[in-house]
Amino acid sequence: MKCPAIFANESERLKALTAYGLDDEQTIRSLDPVVHIASRMFDMPVAAVNMIGSDHVFFAASVGVGEVDMSRDVSFCAHAINQTDVMVVADATQDDRFHDNPLVTGPSHVRFYAGVPLFSPEGLALGALCVLDDRPHPEFSKDDCKRLAELAKMAADRLELRRIEISSERSRPKFEEYAGNSATPVVWFDEQGKIIEWNQAAASAHGYELSDKESLSFEQLLVESERSDFRQLIQGAVATGSLDQLTIPSELTGLRKSGSEFHFGFALFGWHDGNQMKFEAVLRDRSAKEREEQELRQQANLDTLTGLANRGKFYRSVEEVLIKATPAAVVMIDLDGFKDVNDTLGHTLGDGILQEVARRLSALAESYDVVARIGGDEFAVLLVDVTDSQIALQLANTMIAHIAQPIDVDGHMVRVGASCGVALAPTQAQEALELVSNADLALFKAKRSGRSQACLFLPALRMEAMARRLYGLELHRAVDEGEFLLFYQPQINLTDGSLTGAEALIRWHHPDRGLLVPANFLSALEGGPLAATVGSWVLDEACAQAAYWRRNGAPAFRMGVNLLGAQFRVGDLYKEVMENLERHGLPPEAIELEVTENIVLDNDEIVLEVLQRLHDAGVGIAFDDFGTGYASLSLLKSYPLTCIKIDQTFVRGMLSSRRDASVIRAILDMARSFDLETIAEGIETEEANRYLMQENCDEGQGYLFGKPMPARQFELLFEIGSAAKSQSKASA
Structure with missing residues (x-):
């Protein structure tokens, strides 16, 4: 029998699995x-969603499963999670991996298996959706595989909803912070009914002291006639792991320490704390019933800071709209630069900014739209009855423009930007999670494109x-196995044609x-997580190469090194x-x-401070791709630059486009006025070279002088390094 492989990142995988709040008995x-x-x-007689633990497996859902060996070593699904597509075992007795597996040779008598791996949002394998039979199925087709994969997507969506719910439960604040000083009676108790915590309002309502909780159960706070039903309610919740589908009374009759009775409104909530369930009872007197019910609804559906819908309410609203087959668009919004403002000016001011952004978004939305705050500085808008992608993009850009207006918080004038991602239903998604996920992907694209962008x-x-996700997994191997290398593209003095330096450019020698x-x-x-590590490697490797070339034929050589955010x-x-320069x-x-x-x-204040110190130490600072962004001119004024690299898009078009030529001249004039060096990128022809010489551009880089190349080829082309040593020996 062949045992399933264990992942290199097994600890990360198991940690991700815990985020779903599952165990051997929890479905x-x-x-x-x-x-x-x-x-x-x-x-098929058997189907299951099988989750893979460290040494055993367990079912999140199943049908037709009897008593089976749940060890990981014999699990078919433990093999399935090691691949990305559907794993089909048409006849287990004919498969080298499983022919002697106890599930095949034993009472389970497994002959056929098909399973699709299920992944976390980070791409970590959690388990598999599978179907099994006690007879072979050689006829299981590619179309069957596709249908099973589609069902797996449905299972993955439901697992993700489970993760979101568990995350909300685990972020529950401490009792004292949450309800310690509340005027509303609140009681926390365990599966046995023993009171864990209660506040002064709850103790006083029943005529007890706060310290009396140590000897009380929640049942003792109820009249005798209601205790049995309440006990059954809690037992049912513990058995199913949830209060869902259970009938919870809205009112109960309380029993005070003195023996007197009183009626109180009642709400019950439950959550998982490890393998145990815990419960929260919120009590309210009848005179305040309407006010308390409103507060509870807000806790369940509203963000307390902004008054907008919260994440859960937003997802439910999207689901309701899609179930009705109503066309809609989701706009995901992330504030640009908010963290810097929050860290610099304080959380109170930050809260004021979030409240004002919420007000502006609400003012733009129609009454039937839903505006939500779904994270720290993340917002979302559900636009109902929007079918045109261009209209959705226009609305998103309007949101960006309104958010960008100055915000006055306690006398402080602050500006923040926003990026938006837009997705439409039903053309781009039919399920809520898919639609929101699509909008999130568009938001990621928008943020990578620069600030204040909206992407569809x-x-x-x-x-x-x-x-x-795939490359993310492979990058760990690339770092460990040393698969990265540097190529070098020459930079040339346009006046005399001499070599001034090179730009170090990373390449990945992928084994496949x-x-x-x-x-x-x-x-x-x-x-x-590896960006800083790889960036450090590039810096060290480039410095080592520059030092070697400066000692062997190019004493004034300058190396350009691209930095990562x-x-x-980090560090x-x-x-x-x-330290690299000294080493x-x-x-x-x-x-x-x-x-x-x-x-x-992305890191305005942090970057400015670090670059200023490097500039003061004499290190060159070049602004890459100049002219392509929105803030280039303002950065010239505020940042400690020594050089501007003119983007190749202008260089390639300058001989045929008067506009591009004008941009080139304007950049060169600005550089001279700021006393900055200039390097033109993308020079591919002699004509472009001569034009830039006439316009007094300092240096050039492009295919005319050389493509990015390995160090050895660079040395041979410019007769430096080992090539210079060889030439010296030949002359001797």
């Missing part, structure tokens, strides 16, 4: 329809997300896909650069660090 009711559909669709979902974005350029993997790298957020970039024996001017507008705007 997810919403998955029951999925396994029943699977059983009927394929005419396209199917290619999901493919890109899948590629990022060959040599990959950054366009294939950079988004996955920048969005993952993560390098400003001390200034210290790292200075490799380089003067500060031997390195020119290149930054883009997105890096600057």
Whole structure:
């Protein structure tokens, strides 16, 4: 028998599994329809959603399963999660992996298996949706595989809803913070009914002292005639793991310590704390019933800071609209630069900004739309009856424009930007989770495109997300196995044609896909945990190469190094650069660090402070792709730059487009007025070279002088490094 492989990131996978609040006895009711559909669709006696633990497996939902060996080593699903597509075992007795498996040779008598892995949002394998039979099925077709994969998507959506619910439960505040000083009586108790916590309002309502909780159960707070029904209610919740589908009384009769009775309104909530359920009873006297019910509704549906719908209410609203087959658009909104404002000016001011953004979004929405705050600085809008993508984009841009207006909070004038992602139903999604996920992918694209952008979902974005997830897994291997390397593109003095330096450009020597350029993997790298690590490697490798070339034939060589945004957020970039210069024996001017507008705007204050210190130390600072963004001119004024790199789009068009030529001249004039060096990118012809020389551009870079190339090829072309040594020996 072949045991299933264990993942290299097994600890991360198991940690992700805990986010779903599952255990050996806990099932997810919403998955029951999925396994029943699977059983009927394929005419299989057994179907299950099987979750893979550390050494055992357990069912989140199942139909037709009897007593089986639940160890991971014998599990078919533990094999299925090691691949990305449907795993089909047409006849287990003929399969080398399973022919001697106890599930095949024993009483379970498994002959056929088909399973689809289920993944977390981060791409970690959780378990599988599977169907099984005690007879072979060689006729199980590719179309059957597609249908099973579609059902797996449904199961994954329901698992994600489960994760969201569990996350909300686990973020429950401490009792004292939540209800300790509340005027509303609140009692927390465990599965046995023993009171864990209660507040002064609850104790006083029943005539007890706060400390009396140690000897009381919740049942003792009720009249004798209602205790049995209440006990059955709690037992039913513990048995099913939820209060869903149970009838909870809206009123109960309380019993005071003195023996007197009183009626109180009653609301009951439950949550999981490890393997135990805990309960919260909220009591209210009848005179305040309407007010208390309103407060409870708000807790369940509204964001307390802004008064908008919360995440749960928003998802339910989207589901309700789609169930009615009403066309709609979802706009996901993320505030740009809010964290810096919050950290700099304080959370009170930050709260004021969020409240004002909520007010502006609400003012733009129709009465039947839903505006929600779904995270710290994340908002969402459900636009009902919107069918035209351009109208949806126009509305999103209007939201961006309104948010960008100055905000006055306690006398402080503050500006924040916003990025939006837009997705439409039913053309782009039929289920709520899919629609919101699509809008999230569009938001990710918008934020990568720069500040204050709105992007519409396209199917290619999901493919890109899948590629990022795949590359994210492979990047760990690439770092461990040393699969990254640097190419170098020469930079030339346009006046005399001499070599001034090079730009170090990362490449990935992928074992299966060959040599990959950054366009294939950079988004996955920048969005993952390895960006700072890879950025540090690039800096060290580039400094080492620059030092070698400066000692062997190019004493004034300057190396351009592209920085990643993560390098400003993790560690001390200034210290790292200075240590690299010292380790490799380089003067500060031997390195020119290149930054883009997105890096600057995402971490404005942090980036400015670090770059200023590096500039003061003599390190060159180049602004890459100049002219393509929205804030380029303002950055010239405020940032400590030494060089502007003119984007290749203007260079390639300057000989045929008067506008591009005008842009080139304007950039060169500005650079001279700011006393900055200039490097034109994308020079491919002699004509372009001569034009830029006439316009007094300092340096050039492009295919005319050389494509990005390995270090050895660079040395041979410019007779430096090892090539210079060889030539020296030949001369001797």
